[in-house]
Amino acid sequence: MTVNAELHAGGNTWRSLPAAQQPDWPDQEALRDVIAELESYPPLVFAGECDQLRQRLGAVARGEAFLLQGGDCAEAFDAVGADQIRNKLKTLLQMGAVLTYAGSVPVVKVGRIAGQYSKPRSKPTETRDGVTLPTYRGDSVNGFAFTPEARTPDPQRLKRMYQASASTLNLVRAFTTGGYADLRQVHAWNQDFVRSSPSGQRYEQLAREIDRAMNFMNACGVDPEEFKTVEFYASHEALVLDYESALTRVDSRTGQLYDVSGHMVWIGERTRQLDGAHIEFASKIRNPIGVKLGPTTSSEEALTLIERLDPEREAGRLTFITRMGADKIRDRLPELVEKVTASGAQVAWVCDPMHGNTFEAASGHKTRRFDDVLDEVKGFFEVHKGLGTHPGGIHVELTGDDVTECVGGGDEIFVDDLHQRYETACDPRLNRSQSLDLAFLVAEMYRDQ
Numbered sequence: 127m128t129v130n131a132e133l134h135a136g137g138n139t140w141r142s143l144p145a146a147q148q149p150d151w152p153d154q155e156a157l158r159d160v161i162a163e164l165e166s167y168p169p170l171v172f173a174g175e176c177d178q179l180r181q182r183l184g185a186v187a188r189g190e191a192f193l194l195q196g197g198d199c200a201e202a203f204d205a206v207g208a209d210q211i212r213n214k215l216k217t218l219l220q221m222g223a224v225l226t227y228a229g230s231v232p233v234v235k236v237g238r239i240a241g242q243y244s245k246p247r248s249k250p251t252e253t254r255d256g257v258t259l260p261t262y263r264g265d266s267v268n269g270f271a272f273t274p275e276a277r278t279p280d281p282q283r284l285k286r287m288y289q290a291s292a293s294t295l296n297l298v299r300a301f302t303t304g305g306y307a308d309l310r311q312v313h314a315w316n317q318d319f320v321r322s323s324p325s326g327q328r329y330e331q332l333a334r335e336i337d338r339a340m341n342f343m344n345a346c347g348v349d350p351e352e353f354k355t356v357e358f359y360a361s362h363e364a365l366v367l368d369y370e371s372a373l374t375r376v377d378s379r380t381g382q383l384y385d386v387s388g389h390m391v392w393i394g395e396r397t398r399q400l401d402g403a404h405i406e407f408a409s410k411i412r413n414p415i416g417v418k419l420g421p422t423t424s425s426e427e428a429l430t431l432i433e434r435l436d437p438e439r440e441a442g443r444l445t446f447i448t449r450m451g452a453d454k455i456r457d458r459l460p461e462l463v464e465k466v467t468a469s470g471a472q473v474a475w476v477c478d479p480m481h482g483n484t485f486e487a488a489s490g491h492k493t494r495r496f497d498d499v500l501d502e503v504k505g506f507f508e509v510h511k512g513l514g515t516h517p518g519g520i521h522v523e524l525t526g527d528d529v530t531e532c533v534g535g536g537d538e539i540f541v542d543d544l545h546q547r548y549e550t551a552c553d554p555r556l557n558r559s560q561s562l563d564l565a566f567l568v569a570e571m572y573r574d575q
């Protein structure tokens with residue numbers, strides 16, 4: 127084997143280990159053909175960009191920056207239109223601007239975007255009116271429609287995932303470097319939110335301060351070109367390992383392996399088994415890695431994850447995304463943070479206030495209360511304040527559209543409203559106004575910290 131082939135084989139060592147939550151592909155030969163084709167496709171991201179994000183996350187781990195990570199629970203092939211992508215990006219950038227000002231630190235902006243097509247599920251099947259079919263596992267695997275045809279896993283979908291990711295990333299790159307995302311424009315959108323929505327009016331003071339800061343920079347003669355572009359990264363859960371390893375390549379600069387399907391990938395709560403395939407896969411790639419930590423995580427597990435994924439203790443390599451639930455965070459998080467900090471590891475701590483707060487409304491809709499989301503973030507800040515550690519960021523499920531999936535928020539959505547625009551294929555997302563609301567409230571918390 128040549129050195130490169132040997133290294134590349136390193137991206138496949140997961141194959142001998144148990145891999146949770148993998149699709150039950152009915153046709154293995156078709157799968158092999160798809161993998162071979164994916165292996166011939168060009169990378170979606172450049173390894174050097176992954177390195178840059180790792181450095182940015184290093185600043186988060188050291189307490190010098192804040193991470194804003196957000197986007198759909200599940201992206202969908204029929205939602206890769208320009209409007210939807212633009213609205214999502216716009217929302218994230220608006221949140222980023224508010225957090226940057228209030229925190230007076232750089233905000234690292236990372237979308238759950240351009241690759242977030244695969245879903246781990248609690249149950250393998252779904253039953254409706256006496257009919258049982260495989261559960262929906264994301265557009266990369268099967269269709270959402272409740273028919274045997276749609277729900278049968280089809281490996282051709284992995285190629286569509288690549289194509290949808292490529293076109294999304296292309297538009298995101300165009301928007302973020304071509305002038306659309308100019309900070310002055312983003313600020314004008316925020317002013318519009320503050321002026322025109324009842325929930326926005328509470329943030330008039332903060333928006334006015336940002337306006338003064340912008341005018342001040344102008345008066346100082348800061349080059350307006352400086353505001354024109356924005357650094358933005360793509361991330362998704364590395365779930366379907368056949369796809370992720372087909373897109374894992376040897377970086378010609380360094381000879382190291384990178385998963386070039388996205389800048390950052392994370393391992394979910396259901397697939398982070400220490401002796402499982404996902405952690406093995408993640409240990410072989412140089413991308414920045416996230417790991418979700420739920421309420422049952424022990425400090426021993428957290429420390430072993432560090433040994434496996436970040437043996438060199440490199441700030442920025444590993445991000446722990448905690449998703450405890452509003453009622454558990456104050457109880458469960460302190461020990462984890464204390465033990466990890468005492469071990470000398472420099473992980474970034476990020477709060478996912480969504481996945482521990484899901485419940486089913488009487489109408490059958492899966493939903494989350496805005497107040498629970500906010501309370502989990504509050505608990506996260508409190509714990510870090512108590513320990514003198516850095517609350518590194520938030521990881522949220524959101525969309526830029528006016529959906530009705532989570533209840534509460536400044537422009538309140540009630541349980542009875544959920545049916546109006548419930549569009550998610552998996553978990554409930556904050557809509558545009560709830561997302562901005564959260565950003566202003568987190569900005570206030572960060573400032574108080």
Ligand SMILES: O=C[C@H](O)[C@H](O)COP(=O)(O)O
Binds near residue numbers: 199245247248249
């Ligand atoms: O997004 C996360 C998981 O895929 C999701 O919460 C699982 O939901 P389920 O419990 O409906 O399977």
Ligand SMILES: C=C(OP(=O)(O)O)C(=O)O
Binds near residue numbers: 246449
């Ligand atoms: C599956 C997800 O979360 P978790 O692994 O935390 O349940 C997700 O982020 O959509």
Ligand SMILES: [Mn+2]
Binds near residue numbers: 199200481523552553
């Ligand atoms: Mn989710």
